[in-house]
Amino acid sequence: xxxxxxxxxxxxxxxxxxxxxxxxxxxxxxxxxxxxxxxxxxxxxxxxxxxxxxxxxxxxxxxxxxxxxxxxxxxxxxxxxxxxxxxxxxxxxxxxxx
Numbered sequence: 858x859x860x861x862x863x864x865x866x867x868x869x870x871x872x873x874x875x876x877x878x879x880x881x882x883x884x885x886x887x888x889x890x891x892x893x894x895x896x897x898x899x900x901x902x903x904x905x906x907x908x909x910x911x912x913x914x915x916x917x918x919x920x921x922x923x924x925x926x927x928x929x930x931x932x933x934x935x936x937x938x939x940x941x942x943x944x945x946x947x948x949x950x951x952x953x954x955x
Contacts, residue, residue: 890911891915891919894916894919894920895919895920897919897920900922900924900939900940901920901922901923901924902923902924902925902926902932902935902936903916903923903924903925903926904925904926904927904928904929904932905925905926905927913925924936924939
């Protein structure tokens with residue numbers, strides 16, 4: 858109920874169905890993952906699932922800088938190794954190792 862005593866649940870349900878239908882179409886059937894992956898120039902990581910959700914060989918061919926791991930611990934270790942900042946200034950850098 859709204860503060861005016863009206864029940865908007867039916868309007869919410871209608872709006873929700875429209876959003877879900879649009880999201881399904883745009884993100885599942887019309888989404889071009891190959892083009893999106895090929896255009897990715899940012900650091901990206903893939904944490905493997907028990908059941909693969911992508912063709913990892915094709916994914917790696919589109920994104921040569923892709924980091925992969927089978928566990929979150931492996932992924933964190935690889936991310937730290939790849940993106941660690943070396944402190945050569947002599948100043949204390951808090952959580953960064955040098």
